[in-house]
Amino acid sequence: MRRVGRLAPSPTGALHLGNIRTFMAAWLQMRACGGEVRLRIEDLDHPKHKAGAADALIDDLRWLGFDWDGPVIHQSQRLPLYRAALGRLAPLYPCFCSRADIQGAQSAPHPGEVLRYPGTCRRRAAPPPEGRLPAWRLPLGPGDDGRYVDAFAGPQTRTADALTGDFVLARGDAPAYVLAVVVDDHEMGVTDVVRGDDILPVTPAQNVLYRRLGWEPPAYWHLPLVVGRDGLRLAKRHGDTRVSAYRAAGFPAGRILSALARTCGWLAPGEAVATLAELLPRFSMGAIPRAPLVWDDALL
Numbered sequence: 001m002r003r004v005g006r007l008a009p010s011p012t013g014a015l016h017l018g019n020i021r022t023f024m025a026a027w028l029q030m031r032a033c034g035g036e037v038r039l040r041i042e043d044l045d046h047p048k049h050k051a052g053a054a055d056a057l058i059d060d061l062r063w064l065g066f067d068w069d070g071p072v073i074h075q076s077q078r079l080p081l082y083r084a085a086l087g088r089l090a091p092l093y094p095c096f097c098s099r100a101d102i103q104g105a106q107s108a109p110h111p112g113e114v115l116r117y118p119g120t121c122r123r124r125a126a127p128p129p130e131g132r133l134p135a136w137r138l139p140l141g142p143g144d145d146g147r148y149v150d151a152f153a154g155p156q157t158r159t160a161d162a163l164t165g166d167f168v169l170a171r172g173d174a175p176a177y178v179l180a181v182v183v184d185d186h187e188m189g190v191t192d193v194v195r196g197d198d199i200l201p202v203t204p205a206q207n208v209l210y211r212r213l214g215w216e217p218p219a220y221w222h223l224p225l226v227v228g229r230d231g232l233r234l235a236k237r238h239g240d241t242r243v244s245a246y247r248a249a250g251f252p253a254g255r256i257l258s259a260l261a262r263t264c265g266w267l268a269p270g271e272a273v274a275t276l277a278e279l280l281p282r283f284s285m286g287a288i289p290r291a292p293l294v295w296d297d298a299l300l
Ligand code: GLU
Pocket: 008, 009, 010, 042, 181, 194, 195, 196, 199
């Protein structure tokens, strides 16, 4: 079987080292087995999306030595596909709860968890509040389990109902991320999804969609995130770890790739490569440590 992987960045800002480490694993996995790599820009409307970010991230990826097969896919141009899937997933129910309403109904989620929806609007008797667009939720039934064995993170024992509850498939007529990713991965023939383990809690929900749509889910490889010294996901407060910042400071691509490859166990301490392709014979998914990587510029 021909294997197909993908890089699926969101244009929320420039690529940082955390994205790159995951993308290196995704790219090397496919290129090492003769598979395809696709690039998909996840640019469905989102308040955090920045103008020009998609072009900038493509430029950073090329500079680092990534390539991909076929055209770049933009989610913003595929709304009819997502709407067709929404039609097949009906009936959905409209939900008018705000985030604060949902938070008020339960204790706050633990770090790394998502807010579980308690099903309030499934039983709503009151008329909808005026002027608020509904979120359309999928009512989960007994067959909607979603548990699976992650190829990297191991058995996932919590169901979609326990993790997300009835989840949102669209806001107004705008399809939600969880749905778009499933439709795209299926339509693009993706066999292996390599991504950050921040998405583990919504993967059972995505598996529910695969089952309901009658599609085969891919193999999932959820890799640990890169965090700052405070244990929190790498972000601006940890300093500028965007690829563009290292580029501007004159670091060659090989130096960044080598540092990340050492943290993945593909290179020994002190070893370096000049290009991404040189890592092909060294790549092994199993060599990647299970714990989050605590980033420190001294690793460069
Ligand atoms: N676009 C998502 C992100 O940048 C990744 C989604 C996915 O890989 O399924 O976090």
